[in-house]
Amino acid sequence: MSDVLTASAAKDCSQASAHLFSGCGFPAPSIGDFFFRPIFQIGGFQFTKPILYMLVAAAAVLIFFTFAFRRPQLVPRGVQNLGELGVLFVRDQILRPQLGKKGDNWLPFLTSLFFFIWIMNLFEIIPGVMFPATSKFAFPLGLTLIVWVTYIAVGMKTHGPLGYFKNIAVPQGAPWWILPLLAPIELFSNILIRPFTLSVRLMANMLAGHVLLLVFGLGAWYLFSLSIGMLFAATSLLVYILITLLEVLVTLLQAFIFATLAAFYISDSLESAH
Amino acid sequence: MLSGMALYGGLGWLIGRWTHITLLLPAGMIAGLGFGVALVILRFRPR
Numbered sequence: 001m002s003d004v005l006t007a008s009a010a011k012d013c014s015q016a017s018a019h020l021f022s023g024c025g026f027p028a029p030s031i032g033d034f035f036f037r038p039i040f041q042i043g044g045f046q047f048t049k050p051i052l053y054m055l056v057a058a059a060a061v062l063i064f065f066t067f068a069f070r071r072p073q074l075v076p077r078g079v080q081n082l083g084e085l086g087v088l089f090v091r092d093q094i095l096r097p098q099l100g101k102k103g104d105n106w107l108p109f110l111t112s113l114f115f116f117i118w119i120m121n122l123f124e125i126i127p128g129v130m131f132p133a134t135s136k137f138a139f140p141l142g143l144t145l146i147v148w149v150t151y152i153a154v155g156m157k158t159h160g161p162l163g164y165f166k167n168i169a170v171p172q173g174a175p176w177w178i179l180p181l182l183a184p185i186e187l188f189s190n191i192l193i194r195p196f197t198l199s200v201r202l203m204a205n206m207l208a209g210h211v212l213l214l215v216f217g218l219g220a221w222y223l224f225s226l227s228i229g230m231l232f233a234a235t236s237l238l239v240y241i242l243i244t245l246l247e248v249l250v251t252l253l254q255a256f257i258f259a260t261l262a263a264f265y266i267s268d269s270l271e272s273a274h
Numbered sequence: 275m276l277s278g279m280a281l282y283g284g285l286g287w288l289i290g291r292w293t294h295i296t297l298l299l300p301a302g303m304i305a306g307l308g309f310g311v312a313l314v315i316l317r318f319r320p321r
Contacts, residue, residue, distance in 0.1 A: 171316045189277035
């Protein structure tokens, strides 16, 4: 009896081994699926897969645009064509609607931001990787801090420190008696809420997408057995495929939203009192 | 709107802790929501 108990206790019920009717419950995804063993460690710094994916994404953006515009031709061909497509997309759909033609200096920054985030997001659906680096809060937070420092610095440089805070705190056309109630909201919004929502929006969307893929992918694997479970496994697999297609859109959309909001916040800082 | 709710809800919560009036948290959130809406109208109304 004790041998049976020991054998049951020792049964492998990991995500890779658990199946329906195998005596194991469904190995639901958990927070542990977002933490990785370090590839290597230097002192307290752990080099993990998400960091590797981030570096690969950065390298991909650098290499692609270097090759695309290494020897630019007036009539673009090959990789330059693709590079121009990407840059013009960012210019016409993200930059110009927010900053206008005079904001074209921001094109390199916004293009890098957009493609860097998009590639990190795309790792969610690339076979062999299947993990979006942006679902780890540190990465959206880091990018948000860059945007936050940028729009505050730009605002202070354009209007001076006091002028910038006056611009953001005082809504134009507001009666003087309501300013003590509204000014704190505007300050709180610009200084704290904007960076918070910018980072959490990206992280939460990618985290949710990854969890959905895990649930239905693990569900299809768990239900896969020579029984009625096969029908449910097939359904789960179908949903997995549909969610993957949805995530193709979500990865692009979240990168687009992040870059658009970055452009909007910069534009808002550059504007005079509103 | 989120800023208004967070700021005035937070203030209401802090004052509520000090005065032991728990109603101040939802009251602050609703007031903040109202101020946030007022701010949106002021900012984006046609001139």
